[in-house]
Amino acid sequence: MEQRNFSFYIVPTPIGNIRDITFRAVDILNKVDIIACEDTRITQKLLNHYDIKTKCISYHKYNERERIDFFLNELRNGKRIALVSDAGTPMICDPGNVIIEELNKNGFTVSALPGACAVTTFLSQLPRNNEEFTFIGFIPRSEKQIEEVVQKYLRNNLVFYESPERILKTLGIIRNLRGDIRVSIGRELSKLYEEVKTDTISRLLEHFKNGIRGEIVCLIYADENPETAELEQKISILKSKGFKDKEISVILSTLYNKKKNEIYKRLLDM
Numbered sequence: 001m002e003q004r005n006f007s008f009y010i011v012p013t014p015i016g017n018i019r020d021i022t023f024r025a026v027d028i029l030n031k032v033d034i035i036a037c038e039d040t041r042i043t044q045k046l047l048n049h050y051d052i053k054t055k056c057i058s059y060h061k062y063n064e065r066e067r068i069d070f071f072l073n074e075l076r077n078g079k080r081i082a083l084v085s086d087a088g089t090p091m092i093c094d095p096g097n098v099i100i101e102e103l104n105k106n107g108f109t110v111s112a113l114p115g116a117c118a119v120t121t122f123l124s125q126l127p128r129n130n131e132e133f134t135f136i137g138f139i140p141r142s143e144k145q146i147e148e149v150v151q152k153y154l155r156n157n158l159v160f161y162e163s164p165e166r167i168l169k170t171l172g173i174i175r176n177l178r179g180d181i182r183v184s185i186g187r188e189l190s191k192l193y194e195e196v197k198t199d200t201i202s203r204l205l206e207h208f209k210n211g212i213r214g215e216i217v218c219l220i221y222a223d224e225n226p227e228t229a230e231l232e233q234k235i236s237i238l239k240s241k242g243f244k245d246k247e248i249s250v251i252l253s254t255l256y257n258k259k260k261n262e263i264y265k266r267l268l269d270m
């Protein structure tokens, strides 16, 4: 039984296993007058599975603005609407922003249901030494932008979504920048070929050397010793630009006011 009625509900749907939906989400999807969904064919499969007969209207990133008047009119006429995306939680790398902003402006009540989401499903099974993480959605595509974002969050546990076509290349770029650090990859969570692996980038690249399939979420661990992280990052950059080990030792020992052989030793350890 709902304690209170809202005009608009944000309803998470499964990220793989069709049974990962709450009783309450099914109730709400049954009870509302309209389900706004990214791809009506995808949502219809879920609705058929749970024998939900509610009408679906498409709402995706290409028609977000043009649907607003329709939804606002329906709500003014006392109808109730639920928003779903193709998978997981709407608004987490999925459409919803435009309509929520308009609902807030127009004074309609909104309630989000808790539910499936790839980031939280992934993080909830990874040991971490603190609660902090930064989620950036999909990592940018170009090498330069990847470098910028990794550099920006050097001291954070960085979580991102990435496509299976790009993830191995992206890991290579991160290794050039941060060295052979430990990362976690979650693949096909809650599905038949679910796999979560935590290892150094080199060992993960070896593990996935024949390619990687499915949906992917990745965590790059923050370095617990930021100074070491920064130093190793500079070493990696200078190495990738073709500097010799001895030259790197001279440059970094001057910049960081350290002994040359201390840098040289770290260089050899990497």
Ligand code: SAM
Residues within 6 Å of the ligand: 015, 016, 085, 087, 088, 089, 090, 091, 092, 093, 094, 116, 117, 118, 119, 160, 161, 162, 163, 186, 187, 188, 189, 190, 191, 215, 216, 217
């Ligand atoms: N709204 C979704 C959520 O709550 O996680 C995310 C939508 S975003 C468009 C889709 C991306 O989420 C995929 O490309 C993948 O990176 C990640 N993802 C979704 N389902 C996943 C799964 N079962 N396993 C791993 N990653 C997943």
